[in-house]
Each structure stands twice: as structure tokens, then as C-alpha cells.
Amino acid sequence: MRWSDYIEPMSEDAALTERFEARVAREDKIEPNDWMPEAYRRTLIRQISQHAHSEVVGMLPEGNWITRAPTLKRKAALLAKVQDEAGHGLYLYAAAETLGISREEMVEQLLAGAARYSSIFNYPTLTWADIGAVGWLVDGAAIINQIMLCRCSYGPYARAMIRICKEESFHQRQGFEIMLTLCRGTAEQKAMAQDALDRWWWPSLMMFGPHDSESSHSDQSMKWRIKRQSNDELRQHFIDMTVEQAKVLDLTMPDPELAYDAASGHWKGGEIDWAEFRAVISGNGPCNRQRLQQRRDAHEAGGWVREAARAYAAKHPAP
Amino acid sequence: MTETLTPLWEVFIRARTGLAHRHVGSVHAADAEMALQAARDTYTRRDEGVSLWVVPSAAITASDPAEEATLFEPAKPYRHPSFYVLPDEVGDM
Numbered sequence: 001m002r003w004s005d006y007i008e009p010m011s012e013d014a015a016l017t018e019r020f021e022a023r024v025a026r027e028d029k030i031e032p033n034d035w036m037p038e039a040y041r042r043t044l045i046r047q048i049s050q051h052a053h054s055e056v057v058g059m060l061p062e063g064n065w066i067t068r069a070p071t072l073k074r075k076a077a078l079l080a081k082v083q084d085e086a087g088h089g090l091y092l093y094a095a096a097e098t099l100g101i102s103r104e105e106m107v108e109q110l111l112a113g114a115a116r117y118s119s120i121f122n123y124p125t126l127t128w129a130d131i132g133a134v135g136w137l138v139d140g141a142a143i144i145n146q147i148m149l150c151r152c153s154y155g156p157y158a159r160a161m162i163r164i165c166k167e168e169s170f171h172q173r174q175g176f177e178i179m180l181t182l183c184r185g186t187a188e189q190k191a192m193a194q195d196a197l198d199r200w201w202w203p204s205l206m207m208f209g210p211h212d213s214e215s216s217h218s219d220q221s222m223k224w225r226i227k228r229q230s231n232d233e234l235r236q237h238f239i240d241m242t243v244e245q246a247k248v249l250d251l252t253m254p255d256p257e258l259a260y261d262a263a264s265g266h267w268k269g270g271e272i273d274w275a276e277f278r279a280v281i282s283g284n285g286p287c288n289r290q291r292l293q294q295r296r297d298a299h300e301a302g303g304w305v306r307e308a309a310r311a312y313a314a315k316h317p318a319p
Numbered sequence: 320m321t322e323t324l325t326p327l328w329e330v331f332i333r334a335r336t337g338l339a340h341r342h343v344g345s346v347h348a349a350d351a352e353m354a355l356q357a358a359r360d361t362y363t364r365r366d367e368g369v370s371l372w373v374v375p376s377a378a379i380t381a382s383d384p385a386e387e388a389t390l391f392e393p394a395k396p397y398r399h400p401s402f403y404v405l406p407d408e409v410g411d412m
Binding site: 031033034035080083084087090091094097102103104160163167306309310312313316318 | 323324325327344345346347348349350351353360361362364365381383384385
């Protein structure tokens with residue numbers, strides 16, 4: 001390196017970056033028209049679009065039970081919940097679009113298998129109890145993550161999250177109520193609830209992502225205040241909450257190593273099967289191919305509607 | 320996939336009569352009528368309002384964040400009532 005490299009005046013970008021970082025540090029929200037580092041923009045586009053895809057793909061495992069819900073009340077609630085997920089996907093796509101990517105581009109990335117969505121939605125919903133477990137555990141885990149994101153430094157993402165969190169709490173409660181009803185029912189019903197917990201517990205823990213020591217994006221995201229708590233902190237919070245809730249249901253946590261650690265005041269469990277996590281996020285979970293195929297089919301089947309709407313709009317321009 | 324982009328619309332909701340419409344988000348739709356339908360489905364699932372506006376996003380002109388200082392400064396404290404100190408005997412004014 002030459003001497004002149006050390007004494008070069010601060011470039012325009014460095015000055016802008018400094019100002020940006022100072023704004024983030026004093027909890028100023030960053031808005032779409034504000035200058036932001038390219039890496040911040042890219043990180044947000046990746047994260048928000050993945051979050052949106054998760055909402056959209058997340059409709060599939062639950063949609064599977066709409067026609068078979070045991071009562072009209074359960075059916076109405078499940079329909080409303082799935083409709084909410086669609087809405088949440090739309091809020092999130094809109095937030096990502098403010099960063100300069102089009103809706104069409106994001107949908108294309110999802111359908112091409114180039115974008116990720118939460119690994120949890122690649123597991124099947126085998127019984128009605130799974131709908132209870134998904135609401136209780138999967139939405140429960142999502143809420144913990146989303147509450148943190150309400151304070152994200154990017155304004156449109158934070159605002160979408162606030163709206164989503166308000167709507168999401170009904171999702172978790174309806175799931176828990178399904179579990180509670182089953183657990184207070186016949187021995188067979190209770191066994192069904194236990195089986196659902198057994199199958200959904202570990203994948204739910206994986207939703208928080210790799211351990212902090214393994215997480216590639218975490219440090220920078222914390223510095224930019226996109227995230228405010230680490231994967232392991234959020235996961236621990238979820239474990240502590242869920243263990244207590246399982247007592248109300250009188251269910252057994254499917255982790256023989258799970259024990260209360262008085263020193264830390266937390267419940268400590270066994271290690272997650274990270275090989276399974278890696279297999280699922282790289283496309284080899286139980287339902288990855290089916291989920292993507294269903295999205296592609298739905299998109300293709302809706303093609304004529306988009307085409308007709310465009311043709312009608314072209315024929316009837318606004319006055 | 321080479322579909323043309325569907326236009327973007329900004330959505331405003333009047334929560335109750337007597338209140339102003341407030342911006343809540345945006346939707347994509349081919350025309351204004353479909354934008355209203357989409358806005359209803361997306362933003363009013365829980366009795367959020369009694370009236371909706373949709374405006375083409377392209378019709379909005381925004382101020383430049385870089386001009387924030389020149390547009391909105393300096394603060395003029397003498398435009399606020401607290402700038403004028405009155406004796407206590409005057410009471411509420």
C-alpha cells in the first residue's frame with residue numbers, strides 16, 4: 001500500500017456511510033428515499049422478501065386443513081388466519097418494493113427456487129392437531145422474532161411488523177386453544193396433541209436459525225439495527241415461554257435433556273439436529289418440492305386473471 | 320416470465336367519520352376499481368375504516384430528504400404559545 005492511500009480524503013460514500021450509521025445509532029428510522037449503503041439495501045431486500053415468501057408459502061400447510069376443520073367455528077378461524085397470512089405477505093412485499101425491487105421479480109425468485117422461505121413450512125400437517133401446534137409453536141416463534149423487528153431501523157419494515165404483530169396474536173391463541181381442547185378431550189385426542197408437539201417442537205426451534213457462533217449475517221444486522229437480539233437469545237426466550245405453556249396443556253416436551261438451569265434462570269435442552277436443518281433449507285425437507293410446485297401451479301392458474309385485468313384496464317383508461 | 324408490471328397504488332383509510340384519511344400502505348392493481356377491492360381485502364380485515372382512497376403511487380411528488388434542513392428549518396419558537404411568558408394572574412390563555 002502506498003502512503004497516499006492512507007491520507008486520501010474521505011470519499012463521498014464514506015461520509016454518507018458515517019452519517020447513515022450515526023442516524024441508525026440514534027434510533028432514527030431510515031426511509032425509502034434516504035441514502036443507505038448498498039449492503040444494507042441488499043440485506044433488507046433479501047430478508048424482507050424471504051419473510052414475505054414465508055407468509056405466502058405458510059398458507060399451504062394450513063390450507064391443507066380448511067376443508068376438514070372439525071367445526072364451522074374452527075373453519076372460519078382457520079380461513080381468517082390463512083387470509084391474514086396472505087395479507088402479511090402483501091404488506092411485506094410492499095415494504096421490500098420500497099427498496100427498489102419489483103413484486104414480479106420477487107415472485108419469480110420464489111417460483112424459480114432461488115429465494116428462501118422459512119424452513120418450517122417444508123414440514124407436513126398430518127393431523128388436525130398439527131393446526132393447533134402450528135398456531136401455538138410456529139406462530140409463537142414467529143411472533144418473538146417479529147416483535148423484535150417492530151423496532152427495526154428500516155421504517156417500512158418496522159411499520160409492516162407492527163401491523164402484523166397486532167394481527168398475529170389471534171393466530172397463536174387460536175392454535176393454543178385447539179391444543180387445549182384436544183388435551184382436555186379423549187385419551188386419543190390428547191395423544192394426537194402430544195404427537196403434534198413431538199413433531200413440531202424441533203423444527204420450531206430451527207426457525208430461529210443457526211447458533212450465533214455460526215450465523216453469517218447476524219453481526220452486521222445487529223450493527224445496522226435490523227435485528228436487535230441474537231438467534232440464540234430469541235430461541236431461549238421461546239423455549240422458556242413454551243415450557244410453561246406445555247404445563248397448562250399437560251404435555252411432555254419431546255426433549256429428555258430439557259431441564260431448568262437455576263444458575264441462568266433458563267430452560268436448557270439438548271442440541272438441535274443441524275444436519276436436518278441444513279437438509280431442509282437446501283431443498284430436501286419432506287415437502288419442499290410439493291410446496292414450490294403448488295405455488296407455481298397457483299401462479300400459472302392465475303395468469304389469465306392478471307391478463308384479463310390488464311386488458312380491461314387498457315380498454316378503460318382512467319378519465 | 321415476462322409479464323408487464325402491475326401499477327402500484329397508495330391506500331388511505333378514514334377510520335371513522337370525522338377523521339382524515341390516513342396512509343396505510345400500498346397495493347398492486349390493474350385499475351382503480353381493482354385497487355379499491357385489493358385495498359379492502361388487504362387493509363380492512365378488522366373493521367379498520369369507513370372509507371378508502373387509492374391514489375396511483377406515480378402521482379405522488381415527494382420532497383427530497385437531502386433538503387430537509389432547508390425546507391423545515393429553522394424552528395421558529397415565536398410561533399408557539401409557550402414562547403410568550405405571561406404572569407400567573409392572567410390564568411389560562
